[in-house]
Amino acid sequence: MSMRRRESLWGLLFISPFIIGFTVFLLGPMLFSLIGSFTNYNITSRMDFIGFRNYEQMFTADRLFWTSLYNTLYYVAFIVPLTAVGAILMAVLLNQKIKGIKAFRTIFYLPAVLSGVAVYILWMQLLSPSTGLINTVLSWFQIQGPAWLFDPDWTKPALVIMRLWSIGGTMLLYLATLQNVPGQLYESAELDGANAFQRFWHITLPMITPIVFFDVVTTTIGAFQIFQEAYVMTESGTGGPANSLLFYNLHMWNKAFVAFDMGYAMAMSWILFIIILILTIINLKLAPRWVHYEGGQR
Numbered sequence: 001m002s003m004r005r006r007e008s009l010w011g012l013l014f015i016s017p018f019i020i021g022f023t024v025f026l027l028g029p030m031l032f033s034l035i036g037s038f039t040n041y042n043i044t045s046r047m048d049f050i051g052f053r054n055y056e057q058m059f060t061a062d063r064l065f066w067t068s069l070y071n072t073l074y075y076v077a078f079i080v081p082l083t084a085v086g087a088i089l090m091a092v093l094l095n096q097k098i099k100g101i102k103a104f105r106t107i108f109y110l111p112a113v114l115s116g117v118a119v120y121i122l123w124m125q126l127l128s129p130s131t132g133l134i135n136t137v138l139s140w141f142q143i144q145g146p147a148w149l150f151d152p153d154w155t156k157p158a159l160v161i162m163r164l165w166s167i168g169g170t171m172l173l174y175l176a177t178l179q180n181v182p183g184q185l186y187e188s189a190e191l192d193g194a195n196a197f198q199r200f201w202h203i204t205l206p207m208i209t210p211i212v213f214f215d216v217v218t219t220t221i222g223a224f225q226i227f228q229e230a231y232v233m234t235e236s237g238t239g240g241p242a243n244s245l246l247f248y249n250l251h252m253w254n255k256a257f258v259a260f261d262m263g264y265a266m267a268m269s270w271i272l273f274i275i276i277l278i279l280t281i282i283n284l285k286l287a288p289r290w291v292h293y294e295g296g297q298r
Helices: 003-036 053-060 063-093 101-113 116-126 133-140 155-164 168-178 183-191 196-224 228-233 248-257 262-290
Strands: none
Touching: 003 262, 053 262, 063 155, 063 168, 063 196, 063 248, 101 168, 116 133, 116 155, 116 228, 155 228, 168 196, 183 196, 196 262, 228 248, 248 262
């Protein structure tokens, strides 16, 4: 056996765990769901091909599909910019050289490592209209707090506030990037008379745009997949009052594991995949206009 052939076989042997895992746990299920989206599969019956009927029903007959899509887009539209802005501002504040700054960094990062379900239960207590800490504090200032999770107008803002509480992980990325910004740039700008805001706008922001881009893409993908919050914080995953917390993934879950309409749920998953793919491509196309890399590369 030739040396080249032997090296190829060893290479295939070493990458075989990835190939097997990718095929069995990713590619295989994706192909199965794509095929299943064109059937009326309900787990217990065989797959009967029905063409595009699931997609037709989704867009024309399922009112909750549009409700869940609107709720998800609402959440994404607020979470993506607020997470980026909040994490950047927090990182800038925690990047100061003051006494005890490490303790503050730890405190602000801790919410990011807490268990999901435990956090949701904690926030259900905090957001209680009558006994919750948030409304209690508001009452000290003679402000009547909203009903939060019981008021359709306040359910999604409540989840946005809850999500912003745990931006410590994103803040850590920005903090690490800020600490790599050359100090000479700030010194030169200060000598030229630039104030703090000008230094932030013309030096700090351009230098961290690669991380901003990464954050926007990953946060967008993650926000579209919101599920646990609504499932835990609404009774039996019903979507809250007036379906105000019926997010896309929760509606898909109900179709798959409550109504057992797996074919329809598979079709919904592919629509979600297409939406996320389109938005990701748009972000990639717009990135060269505002993302700056060291050395002038874009």
